[in-house]
Ligand SMILES: O=C(O)/C=C/C(=O)CC(=O)CC(=O)O
Ligand SMILES: [Ca+2]
């Protein structure tokens with residue numbers, strides 16, 4: 402399938418071909434595609450090949466390429482697939498392969514708006530029980546529409562950025578205790594899939610479920626860091642605010658939707674029947690498996706396939722009121738927690754709000770994040786011919802409160 406010599410443990414294969422922004426010492430950041438253990442430097446290669454639109458790659462963000470639309474995305478992916486598949490191209494391609502370990506990776510696109518959903522039924526039921534023990538586990542609207550909130554686009558950071566422990570007002574001793582200001586004592590993660598909008602839509606128009614592939618370019622891995630103590634004190638009635646806006650990490654490589662063709666599955670059946678604008682004819686459930694490591698110990702494997710609302714429905718919902726889309730909009734699935742044990746997408750659920758700490762490989766116990774802790778989230782999905790694709794990694798370490 403490729404003339405490249407790909408090690409079994411290489412970060413990527415010759416099919417996923419994710420896009421990112423990289424730089425080498427002394428050179429400007431620019432667009433590349435990851436293949437095996439290399440980055441394909443697209444701008445000079447496109448220039449050599451006389452490709453239309455080579456300028457889209459000599460850029461510090463993916464946004465110009467994202468804005469070029471789905472025909473351009475398809476054409477460039479087709480070209481890159483040829484480059485790595487056809488032996489006669491080897492001579493012209495090889496000079497433009499940069500070893501991944503020699504590059505610095507940047508935020509891949511300038512984030513326009515950031516939305517976060519709440520689409521995992523298991524997660525919503527668990528958080529409902531923990532935060533609102535006297536109410537039904539699922540909010541009344543949950544099965545009718547994909548519940549979400551608007552996050553803070555300016556604090557979306559690339560994988561590897563240190564996460565400074567946030568401070569805020571919270572009740573240290575639980576319900577009824579005094580309100581105190583200080584560093585969060587319940588700092589958590591949320592493993593999510595993020596979807597990247599390429600093609601914008603005008604204000605006042607709706608994007609139907611069926612137009613998902615025309616507007617959304619691809620997927621990133623997201624860690625929506627969450628300060629549970631700050632969040633649970635502040636969130637009624639407007640939802641998450643400072644408990645989540647301090648940082649959201651994304652993986653540096655954007656996996657095009659086209660690479661996920663073999664991962665598509667039917668979403669779970671829904672009852673009651675969904676409103677017309679949310680009806681999905683094409684299955685956009687995704688069989689992506691996440692793996693969450695805490696200081697190197699794998700603590701959970703959340704599955705995306707059970708997500709109640711697909712990214713296609715989330716896009717239709719975000720725009721049904723006429724809200725416009727912009728190139729670079731990011732919307733995340735919501736915490737991915739599977740219905741079976743071992744599938745928790747956050748530590749709030751994994752440790753049942755700290756009541757059931759986990760033991761890491763070094764023997765230490767954890768309920769929430771301590772300073773110096775590192776969390777890494779990776780994901781895989783089915784690829785062509787029974788292969789398993791690696792979809793990258795999002796990682797971050799906790800820095801102490803200043
Ligand atoms: O139910 C709540 O009050 C809060 C829920 C969350 O913290 C989850 C959230 O950010 C959305 C998600 O990731 O599923
Ligand atoms: Ca979230």
Ligand SMILES: [Mg+2]
Pocket residue numbers: 552624625626627645646647648649
């Ligand atoms: Mg966040």
